[in-house]
Amino acid sequence: MKPKYLLQTIVLLAVLFSMVGNAQSVQAQDPTPEIVTREFTFWDGFFYGYVDSTRYEKWPIVFTETNDFSVTVIPTSGDLVPLILLLDQNEVEITRGTGVLTSTQPAGIYFIQIQPESGGGSYELMIRRVDRDDFSMEVPSDNLNLGDVITVTMYLNNVPPEGYASAEFACTYPPTLIEVSNFVITDLFGIDPATAIFGPQGGSFIVAIAGSNGQRATTSGPVFTFDVEALQVGQATIECGIRVSTGDGILIDLPPVSVTLTISEVIVDGTLAGQVLAAKPVTVSLYYPDTTLATSVQADVDGTFSLTAPAGSYTVVATASGFLNAEGPAVITAGETTTKTTVNLIAGDIDGNGVIDQYDAMTIGMSYNTAAPDAADLNADGTINVLDLEILAANYRATGPQDWQ
Amino acid sequence: MKQTAILFFAFLFILSPATNVGAQSAESIWLEASTLAYKTGETVIATVKAISATPIQGFTFQIRYDPSCLQPINAASPIQGMNGLYLPQTEGLVDASFASTTPQTANGVLAEVHFLALAGCQTNLTLESAGLAIRDASGFAAPLPGVAIDEKNIVLDIDNAAGESQVNPPLLGTPLSLGPTPSPTGSSNWGTSLLIVLVVVGGTVGVMFVFYKIWQSRSANIP
Numbered sequence: 001m002k003p004k005y006l007l008q009t010i011v012l013l014a015v016l017f018s019m020v021g022n023a024q025s026v027q028a029q030d031p032t033p034e035i036v037t038r039e040f041t042f043w044d045g046f047f048y049g050y051v052d053s054t055r056y057e058k059w060p061i062v063f064t065e066t067n068d069f070s071v072t073v074i075p076t077s078g079d080l081v082p083l084i085l086l087l088d089q090n091e092v093e094i095t096r097g098t099g100v101l102t103s104t105q106p107a108g109i110y111f112i113q114i115q116p117e118s119g120g121g122s123y124e125l126m127i128r129r130v131d132r133d134d135f136s137m138e139v140p141s142d143n144l145n146l147g148d149v150i151t152v153t154m155y156l157n158n159v160p161p162e163g164y165a166s167a168e169f170a171c172t173y174p175p176t177l178i179e180v181s182n183f184v185i186t187d188l189f190g191i192d193p194a195t196a197i198f199g200p201q202g203g204s205f206i207v208a209i210a211g212s213n214g215q216r217a218t219t220s221g222p223v224f225t226f227d228v229e230a231l232q233v234g235q236a237t238i239e240c241g242i243r244v245s246t247g248d249g250i251l252i253d254l255p256p257v258s259v260t261l262t263i264s265e266v267i268v269d270g271t272l273a274g275q276v277l278a279a280k281p282v283t284v285s286l287y288y289p290d291t292t293l294a295t296s297v298q299a300d301v302d303g304t305f306s307l308t309a310p311a312g313s314y315t316v317v318a319t320a321s322g323f324l325n326a327e328g329p330a331v332i333t334a335g336e337t338t339t340k341t342t343v344n345l346i347a348g349d350i351d352g353n354g355v356i357d358q359y360d361a362m363t364i365g366m367s368y369n370t371a372a373p374d375a376a377d378l379n380a381d382g383t384i385n386v387l388d389l390e391i392l393a394a395n396y397r398a399t400g401p402q403d404w405q
Numbered sequence: 406m407k408q409t410a411i412l413f414f415a416f417l418f419i420l421s422p423a424t425n426v427g428a429q430s431a432e433s434i435w436l437e438a439s440t441l442a443y444k445t446g447e448t449v450i451a452t453v454k455a456i457s458a459t460p461i462q463g464f465t466f467q468i469r470y471d472p473s474c475l476q477p478i479n480a481a482s483p484i485q486g487m488n489g490l491y492l493p494q495t496e497g498l499v500d501a502s503f504a505s506t507t508p509q510t511a512n513g514v515l516a517e518v519h520f521l522a523l524a525g526c527q528t529n530l531t532l533e534s535a536g537l538a539i540r541d542a543s544g545f546a547a548p549l550p551g552v553a554i555d556e557k558n559i560v561l562d563i564d565n566a567a568g569e570s571q572v573n574p575p576l577l578g579t580p581l582s583l584g585p586t587p588s589p590t591g592s593s594n595w596g597t598s599l600l601i602v603l604v605v606v607g608g609t610v611g612v613m614f615v616f617y618k619i620w621q622s623r624s625a626n627i628p
Contacts, residue, residue, distance in 0.1 A: 351546070358492070362462075362465065362546035366546055370506075389490060396492050
């Protein structure tokens with residue numbers, strides 16, 4: 001090969017390698033963003049930064065105990081859509097959020113990394129520790145009967161000294177089980193606050209309240225109330241989220257709260273009254289159809305009694321020591337008093353076996369002129385004697401239970 | 406040695422019947438009659454007997470009879486402290502119960518029952534049910550378990566011919582009447598009847614007195 005051709009070949013190769021080398025150089029320049037560590041953060045402070053595709057920022061934070069907290073990033077310039085990443089001390093991602101991040105973490109070192117989800121620009125960062133009790137929902141009772149109406153009260157608690165300029169409550173509920181209505185705004189945000197109520201519709205509503213003329217909510221207390229009517233049997237959960245603002249244009253998420261209402265059939269009591277005559281104290285008992293005891297009461301000295309129980313069908317039984325039981329049906333009607341016919345208990349069933357027989361008589365004979373067993377003292381005069389035998393003889397061979405209509 | 410063995414087996418032989426007795430039912434009740442043939446008008450005596458290893462505080466028995474042949478008169482127990490409990494009777498059935506405030510031994514006659522032979526017939530006395538009673542821990546009369554009823558039936562032959570006029574033989578113990586039950590409200594019925602009689606008589610006398618006064622005044626007005 002002539003030197004001229006050799007040189008041309010070398011030049012061509014040089015040009016070729018030069019092109020390849022340039023291409024490799026472009027690939028190596030794919031921008032790995034610089035992650036800038038900022039200063040340690042503290043609760044409720046505002047921090048400012050700038051991120052774009054080449055620059056991310058991470059803010060260290062140290063927890064000495066478990067904390068519920070929220071991180072809010074508000075873009076202040078550019079077209080930044082901020083992405084918030086929560087990293088552990090080894091910089092492994094725990095969770096992320098766009099604009100807002102809420103989490104609960106135990107004691108330890110963490111990093112809050114801000115990077116653009118898109119665009120770039122300046123931002124304002126706020127890290128706020130939230131109290132689980134900052135927002136609460138109270139109901140007078142979580143057990144309702146069908147048709148019951150209760151008033152639910154929403155509270156703001158632990159309001160910071162600078163107060164809240166506005167709050168937004170977004171709630172969901174099962175519309176088939178409960179009906180929500182009658183929103184009443186309190187004056188926690190001052191007189192005549194600006195309010196907007198969306199819904200209730202399709203199982204959700206939003207209530208937004210802002211203090212007018214610079215008024216703020218500076219104390220804890222009820223924000224608004226609404227009524228809930230129980231429509232169907234079941235369990236209805238009302239769940240509400242809340243965002244508050246201190247007036248700086250940042251909405252802070254507070255942890256959501258919920259309340260579960262148990263709705264039951266309407267159970268209204270009725271009364272069963274009557275009179276059972278016996279020389280001994282009488283107990284009147286109500287039994288459910290499955291023979292379990294519903295309730296019982298000791299009759300007054302004159303034998304009158306009154307029992308209260310849920311409406312329904314029962315068996316009523318009157319008992320007295322030494323007497324045959326009286327038994328009959330009892331239908332209790334809600335809100336009404338049903339009166340049974342007066343019944344005289346039959347004396348002589350001393351051993352309580354449901355029949356007045358020779359063994360009852362023999363108990364009197366064996367216990368003659370004593371006071372025990374009490375069941376044998378049929379006339380309750382304190383002595384078991386011929387008078388008791390006379391009473392027994394009058395009812396000899398009778399069997400119980402006595403029909404009581 | 407041989408003599409010892411013989412004595413040992415002889416001893417076992419002697420003991421064996423006693424052991425058998427112990428294995429039998431400890432308590433039983435039965436019905437007896439010393440005489441089975443009577444004449445009309447005579448007193449028929451049936452005896453209820455029992456054997457019991459357990460002291461008792463009461464007993465009861467029910468004897469079925471034919472009311473066209475027999476009429477129950479009374480019953481009594483010879484057991485000390487065992488008192489009859491007067492209870493309503495039903496025709497055709499003697500229903501007798503006795504009780505004591507203290508436990509008593511019952512081996513032999515529990516009670517003697519007297520009937521009057523009404524007419525000539527061949528009839529049965531049947532011990533329909535019977536029981537011995539103890540007092541349980543709560544103070545209630547309770548049947549002594551395991552009591553067997555042995556002889557239940559007695560066949561009596563009553564001649565239609567009238568027997569000699571007979572006084573009801575004395576009973577051992579306080580007699581328990583087995584006659585018809587007086588109405589428990591008898592005394593009040595008597596009172597009511599007496600009141601009615603008094604009202605009727607008083608009313609009649611009053612009316613007569615009024616009529617008498619009217620007649621007297623009219624007689625006085627006659628010139």
